[in-house]
Amino acid sequence: MARLLPFNIAVVSTVFLFVCTKSVCCNNGRRVGDALDTEFSGFSVPLEHSFEVDDVAKFRVRGALLLKAGREPSVLLNQNQLSEEDRTKLKEVAAVDGLYRIQVPRVFLLADRQTERQMEGYLTAFVRACAMVESHLSDSITLHTDVSGYLIGVSIVTLPGACRGTEVEDEVDLEVFNTTLHVMPPVNATGPGTAWFIERMEQESEKKSKNPQEQKSFFAKYWYLILGGAIFLMASNSAQPPAGGGREQS
């Protein structure tokens, strides 16, 4: 507990982050055309990927993102399996240290009609193809939105992220994507904590006022000083030579 205390803010912000993040596990291995969950009424945009030996992007469909519009956007992902051909190609690309790219179209999550949702252009991101292979296609995709629900960026990372040059023997490992998907709306940055600070100040002053020693009046506290001062004054007055008084009168 004591160790956590300095992390007060860290915890708060992390918790907040998690609250904001809709973590969705995806249905792997499903065809795009498969029947969707009926209660999930959203719209779908393609998630495309590209990996070429000559690094010239040729995007093909990897899966479909099912986006549910609304105040709290959520997302589902249906992904295809990698074909035999694609698996070998991915391995070839990994061997020449090529890139594995993904792209999603720019969309507006909060619009009601389909026509308003789509916007021109794509958002792209990449990882090294070798990292994709060595992590056995386990990646984590994050979709970032802005305040008003526009998709502004996509990021992809693999877990583990390193390329160690380990050979992936089993073809089965490269068949199914193991993807974690997040939608990340912007976090509200905290303002100065004035309310809390004022509260603390009030508490302190209250504590002070409750303290019986400080509740005493000025005279009660310093009576001895005042008394001493008064005696001193009287003593010095009486010690004054009468000649002075005479001068005053004249």
Next chain:
Amino acid sequence: MEKLIVLCLKFIILCGTVDAVFEDQVGKFDWRQQYVGKVRFSHFDTHMQSSKKVLLATENNVFAAINTRTGELFWRHVDKAGQEGSIDAFLQHGQDAVLVVGDGRVLRSWDINIGGLNWEIVLDSGSFQSACLVGQQDNVKHVAVLKKTAISLHYLSNGHQKWIENLPESDTVDYQVVYSGGNGEVYALGVVPHSHITIVVYSVEDGEISVEAPWLSDIQASCAVVDQGILTCVDSATVSLYMLDLHVQSQMTQIPLQSLGFEAAPGFHPALVSTQPNPARPPLSEFFLQLGPEHYLLLQLNNGQIVTLRDFKPAMLVSFATTGEKTVAAVMSPKNKTASTLNLFSAETGRRLLDTTLIFNMDPYGGKPEKLHVQAFLKKDDSVGYRVMVQTEDHTLTFIQQPVLNRVHYNTAFILPLRDGLFSMVLKRLSSQFILLQAWVAHLWKLFYDARQPRSQVKNDVTIENLSRDEFNLQKMMVMVTASGKAVTLHNDKLSTSVLSETQFSLCFFSVKLFGIDSKTGSILWRHYLDDIPSNAAFKLIVQRTTAHFPHPPQCTLLIKDKDTGLATLHVFNPIFGKKSHVTPPTMTQPILQSIILPLMDQDYAKVLLLVDDQYKVSAFPSTKNVLQQLQDMASSIYFFLVDSDQGRLSGYRLRTDLSTELIWEVVVPTEVQRIVSVKGKRPNEHVHSQGRVMGDRSVLYKYLNPNLLAVVTESTDLHQERSFIGITLIDGVTGRIFHNAVQRKARGPVHVVHSENWVVYEYWNTKSRRNEFSVIELYEGMELYNSTVFSSLDRPHAPQVLQQSYIFPSSISAMEATLTEKGITSRHLLIGLPSGGILSLPKMFLDPRRPEIVSEQIREENLILYAPELPIRTEWFINYNQSVSGVRGIYTAPSGLESTCLVVAYGLDIYQTRVYPSKQFDVLKDDYDYMLISSVLFALFFATMISKRLAEVKLLNRAWR
């Protein structure tokens, strides 16, 4: 008890940062240079014969008086920045200078002797047009101010309004000029474009409209009032002069220039220059007519007839000057490439006055003369002497006085073009090899000096001699680029001039000697004026080679980019001497999007500059075979990003071996909601000493030190105070991965950002609480490091922990920067330029998101300060004590050779340079350190050990014998 300890702790921390300046240290480690800006209006102080004062009103809202003998400022008043404080008109009469400020908002009168304010009144609203002094019977008592819809008359003595009149038909007539000829009448001249001129006459006493005379005319282009109120206009379309007597409203008489035997230069708009020496009297009947860029005519209006007094061709600049009853015309004509002559002519006859020739030598690296100001005075023998102030394109004033022939250069402007947010200044390190260079320079200099012995007065060259490396690298070369590319319309009489863009590019050297008693305080070593600079140019200054590679000279490159077309040019030069380098820069035909300096070096140790054009093709400079080979080897690890703020697009690219690029990531911020205002990376020369922070329980919290991290600041397009927000997004520049995306609601810009180490500090305006706030974001990896040996953006799967905290700051700020030291051991401070002219050094410790709310044992162990929502401003934190820096636009920091010391330059209207010691001078011995005592003690101890060793040996030996 707890509280007491915390209090003590705070006290200790604060004590640690107290850094006072003793009186004898003032100016020892710092210097300040004050400037005034580009001159808009100027008047010589003529009411005293021996006065050596010139009054300047400038584009930077400065009103100042300058000593014409020394070029020093007598006094200076800096008004509010921007339109609010702009000086619209400047009238001078006797000891009073009357200014109209802020588009006719305020009328002010200054005493020019001491620079004190006589009076100030607020004028009625309305856009300002013109102002003039109104005199009657040789007395000037009033000033008339013409606005769009009204004309008002004010007393010169106290500014009170005598009367105000609405102008007739002000919605159709554009009143532009107010004129008074000293006969108790004020004329407001207005024009309906392409239609007619309207003249409204007011009597000074009651302001009654006496007559109104509309009649057809041509476009009012440039007019002047000459003689007894004769309005003279010149029209380029019909190539004729138009004349009109203001008192007798008749038809405008047209006099074609051809009938007078003149020919205007084709495509040139003729202009008129007239003079009215005394506002209480009508203007003189002589005037200048400019027919071509270098062709002037001195004409006289004699009973309605135009008489040519003299034809000046070629003549660059002309000006009138009056002393007593005599009026002279000064004419500057070119002599040869580097010099021009100045002559005085009698205005009445056009005869040349004897012994009045002056030679004006032009700096070959400076700009061309732009304006001429002349002050004439009568000498004892009744002949006319004069002083001249020449204003050149590179914002320099040169004062020349005729009898004494002394000349003073004064740099008026040093404004740095930071509108574009590019680094315009580089502090260049003079490295250890500089001693070699110095020897070589000294040798060269000797040869050079002997050759031109007689002209040893040139100040600039002398200081080069003193170029030497000091012990701790505190001596630096500072390169500055200045610019003020603005088209300005001047309201001086009826002449509207358009000042073309100009750019001055200069290099300063400041030698801050460690034992500096006679330190050269920020003197300009050389300046170089670059012509043909587009008006909206953006600059980037790049150091390609430092002085460390003797015998190769250091090399700097200035990238000049036209913001409209995107076309760029390179200027390569030696930063020590300012000479243009022999290296020919590549000519670029394509617009340039981005320039990147790589750590790669060619065989001559010049760093490689990559330029990305709009086809996303990359070219290298220098582009030798060696460089191209290296680039090919490294291509796959060179990533760069481009920002297109118009489309809200951030895109990442990777270099290919054939020097083409490929798009690898893209982030698009919709411009309907927010726009990108700044993208801040980290300084490339920044070092971070400690990888983590030691916590109270002795565990380590590792910092997230990603050198490729970018802080992207956006502002909402909706400016409503409830809905406006600013966004801050942290993006990896290589992978485009967004680590943190936060919005600060109910906030508005301008946002100042500092990004360094593992933190980002930004300042914004809180619209709800109406205050300035600071926010700090810190990034941590956590309790363990992912890969401690090397950082790669491609292999960091875990997002960093983000901590954030905000504070209230009790002042607005105008610039912000963090201190920088050689090894990064010294604690960091934020340097904040305040609008009041102070530069505050705020310890970063106060901006720490881990500042706790509750005290605990571990907090105390870690030396954290308890959270308080308000950041203090302590007077001892001002690093520039009473040396206020006006209009701070930016702060630049550079490390010195001493770890404890950071060099700081604040620039704006003024330049201020100093050193700061964020953790005090822990690596410097005090001045009064007792070397004698410590060395004698050491020696004594050394000998004592030697002797006692010998004695011990003897004793042991003796014991063994026993």
